[in-house]
Amino acid sequence: MEVHDFIHLVEETLEVDAGTVLLTDRLADIDWDSLANISFIAALDMSHNAVVDADALGRCETVQDLFALAGSAIKGE
Numbered sequence: 001m002e003v004h005d006f007i008h009l010v011e012e013t014l015e016v017d018a019g020t021v022l023l024t025d026r027l028a029d030i031d032w033d034s035l036a037n038i039s040f041i042a043a044l045d046m047s048h049n050a051v052v053d054a055d056a057l058g059r060c061e062t063v064q065d066l067f068a069l070a071g072s073a074i075k076g077e
Contacts, residue, residue, distance in 0.1 A: 001048065001074055006067050009047070013039045023064045030063070040066070050074045 001009075003023065011021050013036050021030060037057055044050045050073035060066050 001070060003067065006070060007063070009043055010040075010063055010066065013043060021063060023062070023067060025063045027061060027063070027066070044070055044073060048074045050076075 007021050007023070008018065011018055014021070014030060014032070016030075037054070041052050041054065041057065044052055048070075050070065052069060052073045056069055057066075060069060
C-alpha cells in the first residue's frame, strides 16, 4: 500500500479532512480511539483482505506504526 493511500484510509477512518494526518502524528493527538481501531481493522480487511492483530494495533503509538502494521498484514507476515 502506498503511503498516500494509507493516509487517506486513516483520514477516512477518523472522518477528517484530507491533508490533516501525517505519518509522524501520535494517535493520541489525532483522537484515535477504540472505534477507530475497529474501523481500521474492517477497512483493511475490505480493501486488502488483510487481517490486523488487535493486540499489535493496541501497541501502535503513531500513524507510522499503523502503516508498518498494515504493511505486515497486507504481506501476510
